[in-house]
Amino acid sequence: MKKIYSLLFLMSFTIGIGQIPSGYYGSATGSGYTLKTQLYNIIKGHADNGYAGLYTTYQSSDIDNFYENDGTILDMYSEKPSGTDPYNYSSGSTQRCGTYTTEGDCYNKRAYHTAIRI
Numbered sequence: 001m002k003k004i005y006s007l008l009f010l011m012s013f014t015i016g017i018g019q020i021p022s023g024y025y026g027s028a029t030g031s032g033y034t035l036k037t038q039l040y041n042i043i044k045g046h047a048d049n050g051y052a053g054l055y056t057t058y059q060s061s062d063i064d065n066f067y068e069n070d071g072t073i074l075d076m077y078s079e080k081p082s083g084t085d086p087y088n089y090s091s092g093s094t095q096r097c098g099t100y101t102t103e104g105d106c107y108n109k110r111a112y113h114t115a116i117r118i
Contacts, residue, residue, distance in 0.1 A: 059091040073107060 028038045049057065064074040067081050073089040080086070087104035097108035 055091075055096065063091070075107065078104070 025039075025042065028035060028042065030038065058073055062074050064070055064072050064079075066074070067079060068085065070088070071090075072085075073091055075085070075087060075089060078085060078087050089107045097106040100106050
C-alpha cells in the first residue's frame, strides 16, 4: 500500500512541476497562419545553444550534488546511489569522447552523456 501512495505522490508532484507557466500560450489563438505566427512570437526570444552547447550545459545542469556530492557529472546510466560509481567524469574537456578504448573512458553528448557502451 505504501508503494501505491508513494507512486501517486510522485506522479502528482511531477505533474505539478511539469506544467507550463500560467498564460504562456494565452495569445495563441485562431488557426492556420495566424496561429503559427502567434506561436512563433511566443518562442522567438529563446537562446539556442545548439548541440555544441551541451557540454557547457552539463557543467551546471548535471553536476552530482546529490549522491557523492563531488562535483562530477551525474551519469544516469552508471550512478550507484548507495555505492561507489564505476566511472566519474569531470566537466573538463579531457573526458569528452573522441578517441576511446574501453567503456567509461569518456562521456558524450549522445544519449544523455552516458559512458560509451561497447
